[in-house]
Amino acid sequence: MGKLIRVLVVDDEHYSRDELKHLLGEYPSVEIVGEADSGEDAIVKTLQYQPDVIFLDVEMPKMNGMEVARALMEFKKSPLVVFSTAYPQFAVEAFRYEAIDYILKPYDQEQLQQTIxxxxxxxxxPNDIEVTKPLGKLAVEVDGEIFYIEPKEIIYIYRDEKVSKIITTSQEFEVRTPLKELESRLLPFSFFRIHKSFLVNLTFVTRLTPWFNGAYQLEIEGREEMLSVSRNYIKTLRGRLEI
Structure with missing residues (x-):
């Protein structure tokens, strides 16, 4: 998307705010514009920062999250609300206040990704995709450093437990960025999902050969390993490769 998502984090516990800010900070599309430690402060910060989204704790002293959400509904331009809490029993009530999601503590990265x-x-x-310009380089963070990778040099990317491994023509990178997010950022280029855990640059594909049970394998230029293609993706892949 064109502009960053402006986020306000609201929680009366300092540790919970820091944890959520850290997790949200892994998404390039998110900009944390402020934080609040109470319901009253959340109202003030919303007026001050005009966030697009508020991640709102439910259980807070004095003014709880539900009361904050009810007050926000009266705003001329009210932000989207995502409730965050350790108590699942508030879910039904939360959606009465037009919450777009409800995430539970401790935070699950996959659930948070779906929320984002x-x-x-x-x-x-609706027309934002049409005006999106291709990326110049893919920026990734590795051990606190930012590396800028030329997409044309990326051979393939795969997910290994909690990290994504980026294989390029000259080196390998290990990042925490989810594969789905990397796929989205590389959308303007010739990348294709061949498996739920693999994303491959089609410009490096030299051969597609049948394997078994309807699956196929890809032979990759400059690499000894063969990459398996799930049969769920093979029809679309053959179309992309003009086979």
Missing amino acids: QRIEKLLTP
Whole structure:
């Protein structure tokens, strides 16, 4: 999407705010514009920072999250609300206040990723994809350093437990960025998902050969290993390769 998602984090516990800010900070589309430690402070910070989204704790002293959400509904331009709590029993009530999601503590990265994707869809105009310009380089963080990778040098990317491994023509990178997010950022280029855990640059594909049970294998230029293609992706892949 074109502009960053402006996020306000609201929680009366300092540790919980820091944890959520850290997790949200891994998404390039997210900009944390502020934080609040109470319901009253959340109202003030919303007026001050005009966030697109508020991640809102439910259980807070004095003014709880539900009361904050009810107050926000009266705003002329109210932000999207995502409730965050350790108590699942508040879920039904939360959606009465037009919350777009409800995430539980301790935070699950996969659930948080789905929440961010939902927010991106809600905030992206229908024609935004048409005006998106191709990326110059892929920026990734490795051990606190930022590396800028030329997409044309990326051979393939795969997910290994909690990290994504980027294989290029000259070196390998290990990053925490989810594969789905990398796929989205590389959308303007010739990358294709061949498996739920693999994303390959089609410009490096030299041969597609049948394997077994309807699956195929890809032979990659400059690499000894063969990459397996799930049969769920093979029809679309053959179309992309003009086979």
